[in-house]
Amino acid sequence: MLSRCLSLLLSAGTALGAIYTSFPQLPTELIFDFIVVGGAPLPYLATKLELHAAGGGAGNVVANRLTENPAFSVLVLEAGPLPEGLNYSVPFFQSYLRYPNPRDWNYTTAPLTGINNQVQQYPRGRLLGGCTSMNGMQYVRGPNSDYNRYARVTGDPGWSWDSMLHYFKKSEHWTPPTDGHKTTGQFDPAVHGFNGLVGVSLSGSPLGLSEFIPRSLQVTQELPDQFPFNLDYNSGTPIGLGWSQNTIKNGKRSSSYTSYLAPEFIARPNLHVLLNSQVTRIIQTSQSPKRFMTVEFAENREGSRHRLTASKEVVISAGALETPKLLLNSGIGDETALRSFGIQTLVDLPDVGKNLSVHVGFSVNFFTNSTDTQDSIYLNETLRNMLLDEWIATDGGGVLGWSSSTQLSHWNRLPDSLFETFPDPSSGPDSPHCGAGPSDGLNSATSSGAHFISAMASLVTPTSRGTISLNTTDPFDQPIIDMASLTTDFDIAALREAMKLSLLFLSTPAWDGYILGPANNITNATSDADLEAYARAHSAPNAHVVGTASMSPRGADWGVVDPDLLVKGVAQLRIVDASILPYVLPANKVTWLPPLKPATTLPSFSRRWA
Ligand SMILES: Cc1cc2nc3c(=O)[nH]c(=O)nc-3n(C[C@H](O)[C@H](O)[C@H](O)COP(=O)(O)OP(=O)(O)OC[C@H]3O[C@@H](n4cnc5c(N)ncnc54)[C@H](O)[C@@H]3O)c2cc1C
Ligand SMILES: *[C@@H]1O[C@H](CO)[C@@H](O)[C@H](O)[C@H]1NC(C)=O
Ligand SMILES: *[C@@H]1O[C@H](CO)[C@@H](O)[C@H](O)[C@H]1NC(C)=O
Ligand SMILES: *[C@@H]1O[C@H](CO)[C@@H](O)[C@H](O)[C@H]1NC(C)=O
Ligand SMILES: *[C@@H]1O[C@H](CO)[C@@H](O)[C@H](O)[C@H]1NC(C)=O
Ligand SMILES: *[C@@H]1O[C@H](CO)[C@@H](O)[C@H](O)[C@H]1NC(C)=O
Ligand SMILES: *[C@@H]1O[C@H](CO)[C@@H](O)[C@H](O)[C@H]1NC(C)=O
Ligand SMILES: *[C@@H]1O[C@H](CO)[C@@H](O)[C@H](O)[C@H]1NC(C)=O
Ligand SMILES: *[C@@H]1O[C@H](CO)[C@@H](O)[C@H](O)[C@H]1NC(C)=O
Numbered sequence: 001m002l003s004r005c006l007s008l009l010l011s012a013g014t015a016l017g018a019i020y021t022s023f024p025q026l027p028t029e030l031i032f033d034f035i036v037v038g039g040a041p042l043p044y045l046a047t048k049l050e051l052h053a054a055g056g057g058a059g060n061v062v063a064n065r066l067t068e069n070p071a072f073s074v075l076v077l078e079a080g081p082l083p084e085g086l087n088y089s090v091p092f093f094q095s096y097l098r099y100p101n102p103r104d105w106n107y108t109t110a111p112l113t114g115i116n117n118q119v120q121q122y123p124r125g126r127l128l129g130g131c132t133s134m135n136g137m138q139y140v141r142g143p144n145s146d147y148n149r150y151a152r153v154t155g156d157p158g159w160s161w162d163s164m165l166h167y168f169k170k171s172e173h174w175t176p177p178t179d180g181h182k183t184t185g186q187f188d189p190a191v192h193g194f195n196g197l198v199g200v201s202l203s204g205s206p207l208g209l210s211e212f213i214p215r216s217l218q219v220t221q222e223l224p225d226q227f228p229f230n231l232d233y234n235s236g237t238p239i240g241l242g243w244s245q246n247t248i249k250n251g252k253r254s255s256s257y258t259s260y261l262a263p264e265f266i267a268r269p270n271l272h273v274l275l276n277s278q279v280t281r282i283i284q285t286s287q288s289p290k291r292f293m294t295v296e297f298a299e300n301r302e303g304s305r306h307r308l309t310a311s312k313e314v315v316i317s318a319g320a321l322e323t324p325k326l327l328l329n330s331g332i333g334d335e336t337a338l339r340s341f342g343i344q345t346l347v348d349l350p351d352v353g354k355n356l357s358v359h360v361g362f363s364v365n366f367f368t369n370s371t372d373t374q375d376s377i378y379l380n381e382t383l384r385n386m387l388l389d390e391w392i393a394t395d396g397g398g399v400l401g402w403s404s405s406t407q408l409s410h411w412n413r414l415p416d417s418l419f420e421t422f423p424d425p426s427s428g429p430d431s432p433h434c435g436a437g438p439s440d441g442l443n444s445a446t447s448s449g450a451h452f453i454s455a456m457a458s459l460v461t462p463t464s465r466g467t468i469s470l471n472t473t474d475p476f477d478q479p480i481i482d483m484a485s486l487t488t489d490f491d492i493a494a495l496r497e498a499m500k501l502s503l504l505f506l507s508t509p510a511w512d513g514y515i516l517g518p519a520n521n522i523t524n525a526t527s528d529a530d531l532e533a534y535a536r537a538h539s540a541p542n543a544h545v546v547g548t549a550s551m552s553p554r555g556a557d558w559g560v561v562d563p564d565l566l567v568k569g570v571a572q573l574r575i576v577d578a579s580i581l582p583y584v585l586p587a588n589k590v591t592w593l594p595p596l597k598p599a600t601t602l603p604s605f606s607r608r609w610a
Pocket of ligand 1: 077136323326588
């Protein structure tokens with residue numbers, strides 16, 4: 001019936017799909033089958049949602065796939081505006097999208113007890129495409145055994161690697177590098193997709209800016225046991241050092257906005273996007289079964305509240321921080337906690353906001369003898385402008401068509417000796433514990449007038465679990481973000497061992513004549529206790545946060561959603577974002593670190609860990 005109304009409206013030509021920037025622009029006669037709140041799932045999540053789109057609803061992906069069916073009308077409500085300006089499309093300039101950024105949520109963490117009680121900034125995109133419109137663009141699926149663990153933990157074989165691979169391929173549009181170089185030996189075509197929507201590519205400048213890459217590759221021959229070469233870390237078995245794959249298409253960012261909401265999709269008459277509209281609550285519309293079909297939203301704290309009701313489903317894709325906040329403000333969560341805020345509990349789900357899992361890492365910098373590092377682009381405005389002219393003239397070509405994250409990716413197991421003391425939290429022997437290895441340059445746009453190489457350590461199998469909880473009931477206030485990073489004995493020991501691996505990588509003859517000396521006093525850290533103290537002083541939780549509305553088996557007395565992502569105890573309400581993953585994937589490295597001030601003069605130094 002509703003769809004008939006819709007098709008009548010359509011034939012009257014009054015309801016063409018579009019992107020609206022404020023509520024009054026939204027044609028009042030529109031009726032929506034699906035309302036999607038926010039929208040920016042990771043590529044891997046996107047693919048999974050394609051799996052479920054047949055029976056229901058993932059942010060922009062869901063909206064795209066649902067509107068393939070002309071009978072469905074879909075509205076996406078996004079709190080922020082569109083990405084606008086070159087910094088959002090020039091991949092290298094992603095580092096300019098940190099602070100200050102008008103399209104950021106500007107979160108601060110609760111005091112990080114494992115990181116010397118620091119309160120840190122925590123970047124998060126508030127714009128169409130969410131973090132996929134401002135992130136580091138590394139395309140890392142994670143190990144097959146992690147998907148098989150999702151399948152095991154949820155009781156749904158649909159989450160296994162074998163099931164997921166089809167959707168990875170379906171979502172992916174593998175694209176040749178912009179310089180047209182031969183890519184044989186740099187990836188395995190058998191595990192990629194060539195007809196999907198999300199662009200994925202290898203760097204268009206295969207040797208990068210500097211000697212950094214050939215020297216790194218030399219280490220795979222010098223220390224093949226610790227750092228083997230891996231043809232394709234997206235094959236399901238990521239351990240080793242391989243060529244980075246990024247969500248970049250022809251030298252431009254490929255986000256969930258540029259791919260799933262590309263002009264040809266926005267042109268669909270049944271797809272509508274309303275920007276600058278933050279959903280403040282979802283409202284219960286029936287008791288048996290419980291349904292929450294009405295969304296309430298406003299442009300800002302002072303703005304008037306509007307309401308719209310979906311006929312088939314409400315799909316929440318507000319991300320791992322805002323989704324639990326929205327549920328709690330809507331009366332879905334732990335009864336005791338809700339009562340303390342005077343919120344009536346409509347669905348008692350104690351795990352909303354619990355079980356937060358996030359990577360953690362730190363990085364140390366060394367002065368290098370090379371003058372051809374990524375730092376040059378930040379330091380030298382003439383060079384930067386020349387490269388930008390090249391990028392514009394060649395429509396994405398040259399060095400700027402590549403993310404400023406490193407061009408090589410490292411995935412490592414930690415030494416077995418660690419697991420004499422601790423249980424192994426990884427999903428299996430082919431799954432990494434850490435990303436440990438160097439990156440070219442200072443790993444931050446903060447220039448200090450010199451050239452660097454950075455040693456990074458990122459723990460990707462953290463055992464610490466944090467929480468998202470309410471601070472106030474005002475939906476425009478940020479929640480309390482307790483990342484709890486480095487609060488278990490395993491996590492700090494593991495991160496220490498990861499840094500040792502990274503320093504080992506830099507200790508080989510491959511780096512002779514390249515590394516001049518430490519720009520931070522890390523080499524003063526000789527004992528395990530020193531290294532741990534260093535890690536506690538300089539770590540940050542990374543941008544990859546999951547688990548705050550976790551999946552669990554159908555009927556389980558824990559978790560927030562079933563394996564088909566429907567909220568437990570509620571009909572027609574789905575969560576389709578990073579919150580639903582019960583374990584963070586061991587994928588991606590350090591993407592965000594508070595600037596570490598390097599020394600400006602060269603201290604006396606020997607590579608004494610060598
Ligand atoms: C600095 C940074 C670097 C990163 N680098 C990488 C990388 O290299 N590779 C990688 O795979 N991942 C990376 N990530 C992580 C990745 O981008 C996220 O995991 C991914 O976007 C999924 O996040 P999410 O599901 O939490 O949703 P988000 O991306 O946070 O999207 C949520 C969306 O919902 C909107 N929203 C929130 N609340 C509401 C509301 N109430 N009403 C309406 N709209 C709302 C938000 O504005 C946003 O658009 C990075 C993240 C950051 C911040
Ligand atoms: C990109 O960011 C840099 C650094 O913040 C800024 O100087 C520059 O103006 C931005 N460019 C655009 C096109 O917005
Ligand atoms: C975040 O801070 C920037 C200024 O740095 C501001 O322009 C923006 O509006 C803030 N974002 C939010 C959601 O308040
Ligand atoms: C900056 O880059 C330009 C173009 O490559 C080069 O000619 C110039 O020498 C560089 N300046 C410095 C200080 O290195
Ligand atoms: C929590 O709310 C209090 C009082 O409104 C405020 O002072 C504090 O800064 C808030 N904390 C966070 C993390 O936003
Ligand atoms: C740095 O490079 C220059 C030129 O290649 C070389 O002469 C010098 O010895 C190098 N310095 C170190 C410390 O290796
Ligand atoms: C290491 O410690 C020594 C003595 O405490 C100090 O002189 C030196 O500057 C430190 N090194 C760095 C790189 O800070
Ligand atoms: C490094 O320097 C900081 C600040 O100067 C100091 O507090 C710390 O103890 C030093 N660490 C080591 C291992 O020398
Ligand atoms: C957290 O996740 C683990 C693993 O999935 C699960 O066993 C546990 O019950 C969860 N705890 C909460 C509070 O959700």
